[in-house]
Amino acid sequence: MKYQKLFAGRIGGESFGRGESLYKFEKIKRARREAETVCPERPIIDLGIGEPDQGADPAVVEVLQKAAGDPANRGYTDNGIPGFQQAAAGYMHQVFGAAGLDPEAEVAHGIGSKSILALLPQAFINPGDAMLTTVPGYPIAAAQTKALGGEILPLPLKQENGYLPDLSLYSDTELARVKLLYINYPNNPTGAVATREFYQRVVEFARRHSLVVISDEAYAALVYDGEKPLSFMSVDGAKDVSVSVQSLSKAFNMTGWRLAFAAGNAQVIKAFREVKDQYDSGQFAAIQHAGIYCLAHPEITQAAVRKYSRRLDLLVDTLNYLGFEAVKPKGTFYLYVKVPKAVSSGERFTSAEEFSLHLLHRHGVSTVPWDDAGAYVRLSVTWTGEDEEVIGTLRERLHGEPFIF
Ligand SMILES: Cc1ncc(COP(=O)(O)O)c(C=O)c1O
Numbered sequence: 001m002k003y004q005k006l007f008a009g010r011i012g013g014e015s016f017g018r019g020e021s022l023y024k025f026e027k028i029k030r031a032r033r034e035a036e037t038v039c040p041e042r043p044i045i046d047l048g049i050g051e052p053d054q055g056a057d058p059a060v061v062e063v064l065q066k067a068a069g070d071p072a073n074r075g076y077t078d079n080g081i082p083g084f085q086q087a088a089a090g091y092m093h094q095v096f097g098a099a100g101l102d103p104e105a106e107v108a109h110g111i112g113s114k115s116i117l118a119l120l121p122q123a124f125i126n127p128g129d130a131m132l133t134t135v136p137g138y139p140i141a142a143a144q145t146k147a148l149g150g151e152i153l154p155l156p157l158k159q160e161n162g163y164l165p166d167l168s169l170y171s172d173t174e175l176a177r178v179k180l181l182y183i184n185y186p187n188n189p190t191g192a193v194a195t196r197e198f199y200q201r202v203v204e205f206a207r208r209h210s211l212v213v214i215s216d217e218a219y220a221a222l223v224y225d226g227e228k229p230l231s232f233m234s235v236d237g238a239k240d241v242s243v244s245v246q247s248l249s250k251a252f253n254m255t256g257w258r259l260a261f262a263a264g265n266a267q268v269i270k271a272f273r274e275v276k277d278q279y280d281s282g283q284f285a286a287i288q289h290a291g292i293y294c295l296a297h298p299e300i301t302q303a304a305v306r307k308y309s310r311r312l313d314l315l316v317d318t319l320n321y322l323g324f325e326a327v328k329p330k331g332t333f334y335l336y337v338k339v340p341k342a343v344s345s346g347e348r349f350t351s352a353e354e355f356s357l358h359l360l361h362r363h364g365v366s367t368v369p370w371d372d373a374g375a376y377v378r379l380s381v382t383w384t385g386e387d388e389e390v391i392g393t394l395r396e397r398l399h400g401e402p403f404i405f
Contacts, residue, residue: 010147028356028368035360045394047379048366050188052253052333056290057300060252063293067286077282079273080109084288087295088246088261095221095298098233098244098263105266106239108273109291111283113218113247113260116272117141117182119279120214120243120262123271124179125150131180132211134165136189136372141182141214153178156373159338163192167205175209183232184216186223189370189378190336191329193227199235206241212268213242218260220244221251221301223331224309233264243268250333251301252294259283259291308333311381314391319379321395323403333382339375340403352377363397 007016028048036044055061067073085103092098101107110116117140121131127149133142135154142152153174155165165183183202185194206213215232223229233244243264249255262272294300312328315335319326326337339355342348349355352369356377359365367377383390 024368028366031357031360032366035364035366038361039364042364044360044364044366045390045397046366046383047381048368049380049382050334050368051255051382052250052304053382053384054253054304056252056254056257057294057297059297060254060290060293060300064286064290067289068284070286073285073289075285077285077288079277080282081285081288083292084109084261084295087292088263091295091298092231092233092244092246092263095229096231096234098231101233101239101263102266106269107261107263108269108276109283109288110245110260110262110276111280112249112258113216113245114140115258115280116245116260116262117214117216118144119275120245120268120272121145121148121150121180122275123268124212128177129179130174130177131182132170132175132178133182134184134187136370136376137182137184138188138216138218141180141216145180151177154372157187157190157192158373163187163190164194164198167201172209175211178209178211180212180214181206182214182216184218185230186219186329186331188219188332189334189368189376191332191334193223193330194230194232196230196235199230199232199238202232203235203237203241207237211241212265213238215242215244217244218247219250219332220246221298222305222308222333224305224312224328225330227330239264241265243272248291248294251298251304253304254290254294257287257290259287308381311383311387314387315379315381318391318395322398323405325405333380335379335381336370336376337379338405339369339377340405342404344402344404349375351375362401365394365397 007013085107088107089101089103092101121144125145125148130151130153131145132153134157157163221229231244232238243262245262247260316326316328324337339352352371352375356367356369367379370376
């Protein structure tokens, strides 16, 4: 192949495209296509999707439509329009009680939080530096850190600790190389939320070890049953040591729109802007105007919160009826459950991936497996279709097969 020798090491060098190892979500997509081909008359119940099943609020779409036709919005926005930064600072105050963010110096927009998480390590990581990161989790910041020659020190999230990491896992010598700590609450995939007390410990830890906390808050507004939305920025001293990365994707059903922001420490924001300038020229101003409308209407999120909460109740009941030990998460739209050891027909599972493939091929149910800290599957309540029908079909398909834990 003509260019095989030219590929960079960070994408596999000469072996690029030749390995067996596939990105997990690509593997799931392929398995799903295979299951559909083998059994076309049985529609897949898709509990594997990580994005909302509905579109943006009609009022938001209307703002976009108007703004898209305004010639003033046509150009590059570089590091964003001031109105969006002001709206973001207002939102952080209104929803999370994080007062006093300076829109100019302490807020920056991004083309989705994935992009912000990919760019932040570029501002800090030299070869040989390290990043602490919770696992299982959203892998982007860690992947970029590795691509830059950095090392990942994993912080496993365990059920017995409420899926909060043990910050005493590494020695001071190991921590001396750490520049970044990535945390994500409400957490994908466990659905756990952080406590204020935990966040306070993180602030102290970051101070003691002179590191920057990247708090990924993509699901921050999606919390249930009286839980109050909490940002790392809501905690005293957090702004000295961190940035919170907020996204409009999940809170406002805008995954495809690509709009997010980072808010926090001015030096970190400045460095992020510097890097970002090299990679993109800002999100379309019309989308930022639509974002301004959203951020001033946080009640839009509440309709989604009610729906996900109801669906999570239904799913938890169903799984518990089937023998799982499912507990409703306090946040996100994910339910994270331990996989069974076997099914009564004899098939045994040594990993979450095996169990997930069993659910897919045997029952036409798609889930996401996680094997990083115990074997679990993640089920998302962002299915399309009537709740009663989806849940009824799920019960019907699974109830004939007792699971052994
Ligand atoms: C934990 C977490 N962070 C960040 C993102 C990225 O979201 P976006 O780039 O749409 O803002 C996702 C998307 O699934 C996520 O699960």
